[in-house]
Amino acid sequence: MIPTSDDSPTLADVRSARVRIADLVRRTPVERSAVLSGKVGADVHLKLECWQPTRSFKVRGATNFVTSLSAAQLAPGLVTASAGNHGLAVALAARAAGTSLTVFLPSSAPRVKRERIRQLGARIEDGFATYDDAETGAMAFAEAQHAVFVHAFADPRVIAGQATVALEVLEDVPDVRSIIVPVGGGGLISGIGRVMKAVAPAVRVIGVQSTMTRAMHAAFAAGRVVDVPVPPTLADGLAGRTDDATFQRARSVVDEMVLVEESDIAEAIRTLFAHDVVTAEGSGAVGVAALLSGRVRPTGTAVVVVTGGNIDATVLAPLLAASTAS
């Protein structure tokens, strides 16, 4: 096992993050899923991060980052790049901190994420072909403006914020044996994994990506970060690259990385809607997809993080219509 980077957050960092973010971030419910528990033959619980104020877990890391900045750092306004949900989360945190924000978005960002970013008073720079292009543009802009760039995953303060999910899961499901986590850049699973290895090392940490958003999975397979294409996917929120520091962090705490197909994600969205009465976006449903498709087979109690719920009507309506036709 490769040692974690020196600047990875400690358990103490995660605990202070929890206090610092409490005003903007909800302690979301954990619910047992009857349908998934029946399918798997063990208790499966859903951690409903799709019910955060911004409808994704990203508000945890963004808030922890922004509340750590000085007045001088906040003054010129902030800059970020995001597949959508991180931008929305930083927009909420920036408004609460009384500063402005520019969000660089790829064209894959859903309408609902754009609209809610604007509602929170942030400015959008649009039209980038990929998340990676948006990130490159945002970093150049931040440097030119002498503004702080809020990275979506590769920052210890962001990771410490995301890791607070794990503290809540351990309190609410003390017998958890597996935690199943959607993976984009890898900030959430790095944070959750770090807490689990420190506090509950028997918990298996399982990351899930779509075959269309497999940057971290490919890095695990190759032993290093590699370039992978990102075709259109239901899991738009997971689209983009990871980086070497985050890959090393993830590798030291993740037990398994799996891939699901787009059809698995569609079925997971339908199942969550029809049986658990939870509206999830594609990225938020990949963990459930891994269970339903049999790609992950937990032996004891499992918790799946349903990371987000920002899905456009144009995407959900045909998925639900397909289910009602069958």
Added chain:
Amino acid sequence: MIPTSDDSPTLADVRSARVRIADLVRRTPVERSAVLSGKVGADVHLKLECWQPTRSFKVRGATNFVTSLSAAQLAPGLVTASAGNHGLAVALAARAAGTSLTVFLPSSAPRVKRERIRQLGARIEDGFATYDDAETGAMAFAEAQHAVFVHAFADPRVIAGQATVALEVLEDVPDVRSIIVPVGGGGLISGIGRVMKAVAPAVRVIGVQSTMTRAMHAAFAAGRVVDVPVPPTLADGLAGRTDDATFQRARSVVDEMVLVEESDIAEAIRTLFAHDVVTAEGSGAVGVAALLSGRVRPTGTAVVVVTGGNIDATVLAPLLAASTAS
């Protein structure tokens, strides 16, 4: 103003209900709606009862009722009649109390409500043409079985449980000037109204029904309970009669009853989904429908209770598809 019935719950009853139900019932979030606030020109907040464990506020009253029963009363099992959400709520409370339950349902009850009632281990008696027929059947069955019948609205313990919504709203939105409440039988608005008149009499209490589920509205207009037909409606959860005691309770605390059209409800469901990222059922969306259609025009801060979120894919998919076509 007509005096309330002698057995209407007191503020002390509501406060003890809040303590008694705390284990099964969530303190749901209140969120400002940007789109509704813009439409109305005043702050509009959503009380998200659609995120209760059973996806409706009904769990409050049902839990307060069931936890008030003695072991001897619980022993033979419980009986209820419901448009769906109350049955689901009693099913959760009965399971927690370790007793059985039979739920009488009208044929209008959505698939998702039936499935979740069964998941909780309750038995369903089905095929009644209307809620009223189901209630008649359930009461006869309860008498024959010497079992306790858990009425959906006409019971002071149920009303006291529903009224806990008002305590939370007053704490979370202290400047509230109007509260807009979906009305079926009238239990929720009787409870909320009673708290408001006791603690915050400046708050205007506004009830909303669909033109297809207008039993309480018709009683207000006639000054007495009258028979009204209940054609199929998006607001299936509001379908059914009220009774004289509940009408008198409601009349003493409700400032205004309004009706919305089915098309208003459809638009409200679409707006909540697309702009607030909240999936509501038709009954849960009638308050929003009243604001969007201009049938209610609040002058100060308003809170709308989004009472439920149990909507079938077969209902939501065509509604969302219609919005994306426009």
